[in-house]
Amino acid sequence: MLQDSFGRRFYYLRLSITDVCNFRCNYCLPDGYKKDGQRSFLTRSEIVNLVSGFASAGTQKVRITGGEPALRKDLIDIIGDIKNIPGIQTVAMTTNGYRLGSLLQGLDDAGLDQLNVSIDSLDPQVFQTITGHDRLNEILAALQQAQMTGIKHIKVNAVLMRDLNDRELDTFLAWIKDQDLTLRFIEVMQTGDNTEFFEKRHLSGAALQVRLLEQGWQAIIRNHDAGPAVEYWHPDYQGRIGLIMPYSQDFCRSCNRLRVSAEGKVHLCLFGDHGYDIRHLIQQPEQRPQLTDFLSEVLKDKKVSHFLQQGHSGITRDLSMIGG
Template sequence: MSQLQDNFGRRFHYLRMSVTDVCNFKCTYCLPDGYRPDGKPKFLDLNEIEHLVSAFSQVGTQKIRITGGEPSLRKDFTDIIRIVKDNDKINTIATTTNGYRLAKHAQEWYDAGLRRINISVDSLDPKMFYQITGENKFDDVMRGVDAALEAGFERVKINAVLLKGLNDKDLPRFLHWIKNTPIDLRFIELMETGLGHDYFKAHHLAGNDIKLQLEQAGWQFDTPAVDDGPAQNFSHQDYQGRIGLIMPYAKNFCASCNRLRVSAKGKLHLCLFTENGVDLRDLLQTPDQQAELIERLHGQLAQKKETHFLHDGITGVTQHLASIGG
């Protein structure tokens, strides 16, 4: 089966599969008013997820990240991990979580097949953490980080969205943390969404500013692996941890794009921004629909644009990142 490839020669090894858009945090850059359901949502069930994973595995997908919302809010989250694990063509199973349930379930998820985990920790100051997330859960999340390290995950990453005037003074504290802790710290440049124009103007901080500070301090750029995400990763001989920078406004950011997204309701998104998505759910009902589903995937890749249009202030239809898994 031929691999998914667009008209610009980019191949797609990596699927970000959302399983819910529900979240129990109220992060100021994503869901400042909390999750607001639109009617009674019906997210992909286990059979639909199995058919989706099967189709993508046949067209070159090697890595699947289970996302949300907060994916662990699904009672069958561990079963979802097992479904992905049971597909022998998927080499890497990852998830992104706010860490709310991590301390209790880290070992269970690892045993089910999860191997990489990203945990959102936007500040190491508990008061600032509360201000950004709307939840006084800093200690719970940090216990979750410890549990993930103890469970044996091959890669534990910490995600922190860069926010001018909020957590932009936290870099020394983060660096102190990873001096002797084997985690990957990732700073994510704030992206403008449909609901966040004023917030973006007030708090956007260019990731390149952090990059210059790192280079001046002796951090070295690491060559990316084929299934890596969009981060530019850096390491330092004096630190056990690494640092990654995700800079969507950097030149040629989209040139290395290798990931696609499917929303919790079964829509394929070729880009985090700019388009409404294409429904796949009608072809996720039975195994005998696989050929037609794969044909639809190939057809949609021909429509993928060369770049997003964030530089032009065009944020597309994405109202908040929780809606299609960030």
């Protein structure tokens, strides 16, 4: 089992398969994706070798991220490959919803277990302001289709922003009353490129947490391979609420995930100072012991916290760079 010097164990891998994104979300890529040099993203065989190595060291869950993973033409093949790796119990994907409707059957057939869709507003005009795209109704329709597939767990991610979508909290709550999904509010996080936006739009989830508890929402015990959200359920609601509050005290204490970028670098933290190149260790299946030995060694460098509270965002220029 991969473990750091603070006793945290890592069951969960977030794997970016591209850093390209076609949306222009104001908290991430407000000016759109800009290519800065040649890109050589991990191949299917490299991904299989990579995930197999992680699985041999105890990783049980893999989340496919981007950029926007649906921009990879071999996305469904990649998911099928990972699903068939011994030891991997859960394959998840995070998407902005682009092409989701046309991909659903393939994703289901490939064995996708969990689907996270980013929907930052239920107001079409606000959604377009945030993302740069007038696609809300299209994405909501695809989400409804997803609920009729064999994909077991569906979540919606909404980045909580002051004076933008914070006015929609009642609308969001009413929406999940009869929706069998989890709606997760994520605090805006400061990155290298968004300091001014962060200072203007950051809103702590603490007030929302108090409100939920006052209204009878109850916390759910996290699974060992769960993501960073604290989730709540309510007897009168079919849906659940999750809060991701990276600026809260002890947020990093339960860290259970590592990240690999689309070009094959391990990142011990989303806001770390550098990545560790492992591409040379995933060219052949027989390199698996070398990979796991390397991972165990670099985990000694993992810090106790991300230090976001001190305004330190590491090398993360924007969230698409490493996979959020």
